[in-house]
Amino acid sequence: MSLRLRTPRLTVRDYTAADLDDVAEILADPDVFWWVKEPFTRERARLWLAEEMGYMGRDGTGRRAVVLRQSRKVIGGAGLVWRELDSGREIELGYHLHHAYWGQGYATEAGRACLDYACRRGRRRVVSLIYIDNPRSEAVARRLGMSPESELVWAGLPHRLWAVELGGAQG
Numbered sequence: 001m002s003l004r005l006r007t008p009r010l011t012v013r014d015y016t017a018a019d020l021d022d023v024a025e026i027l028a029d030p031d032v033f034w035w036v037k038e039p040f041t042r043e044r045a046r047l048w049l050a051e052e053m054g055y056m057g058r059d060g061t062g063r064r065a066v067v068l069r070q071s072r073k074v075i076g077g078a079g080l081v082w083r084e085l086d087s088g089r090e091i092e093l094g095y096h097l098h099h100a101y102w103g104q105g106y107a108t109e110a111g112r113a114c115l116d117y118a119c120r121r122g123r124r125r126v127v128s129l130i131y132i133d134n135p136r137s138e139a140v141a142r143r144l145g146m147s148p149e150s151e152l153v154w155a156g157l158p159h160r161l162w163a164v165e166l167g168g169a170q171g
């Protein structure tokens with residue numbers, strides 16, 4: 001399912017193949033996907049982008065491009081993904097930004113748009129899996145109203161499960 005969310009400064013929209021230059025630039029920075037040890041070559045970025053484009057759930061899940069409305073540059077990604085966790089089947093909010101765009105509230109703005117969308121879809125709860133030493137991501141989660149609930153090992157690393165209950169009007 002195609003999705004386009006607009007915020008004051010951003011558009012959160014489906015990835016397209018034309019996003020490869022911007023995506024490759026973002027992924028080439030080892031601080032962004034810091035948990036991936038092998039360098040993100042352009043070819044790996046192309047495969048990554050193809051995978052993201054291939055997962056667009058009919059219920060609006062899937063990760064999307066975060067685009068600056070002013071310049072139309074892709075500055076990161078955000079979206080909702082189903083996860084099978086001990087707490088049950090949960091929807092996870094994820095986000096990342098090009099390093100040059102940290103510190104300006106863009107991740108919070110994109111994350112809020114995703115949560116508002118989840119709420120409009122009738123979701124009651126959204127979680128985030130955050131590595132225990134990722135204070136910037138925790139700060140985004142906190143600004144989005146999330147609270148830490150439990151600790152777990154995810155992708156072989158210690159994480160905290162953050163969660164927020166949503167208003168959940170059906171629609």
Ligand SMILES: CC(C)(COP(=O)(O)OP(=O)(O)OC[C@H]1O[C@@H](n2cnc3c(N)ncnc32)[C@H](O)[C@@H]1OP(=O)(O)O)[C@@H](O)C(=O)NCCC(=O)NCCS
Nearest residue numbers: 031032095096097102103104105106107108129130136137
């Ligand atoms: C996680 C990540 C997206 C957070 O980025 P970020 O820039 O810290 O978060 P935001 O874009 O919400 O910006 C928040 C900062 O902008 C400031 N800000 C400025 N204008 C703002 C606004 N309108 N609204 C909110 N914050 C604003 C905040 O005060 C905060 O400042 P600080 O960095 O001095 O604390 C980024 O660190 C990243 O991409 N990390 C690598 C990937 C990753 O770890 N993803 C999460 C996996 S769980």
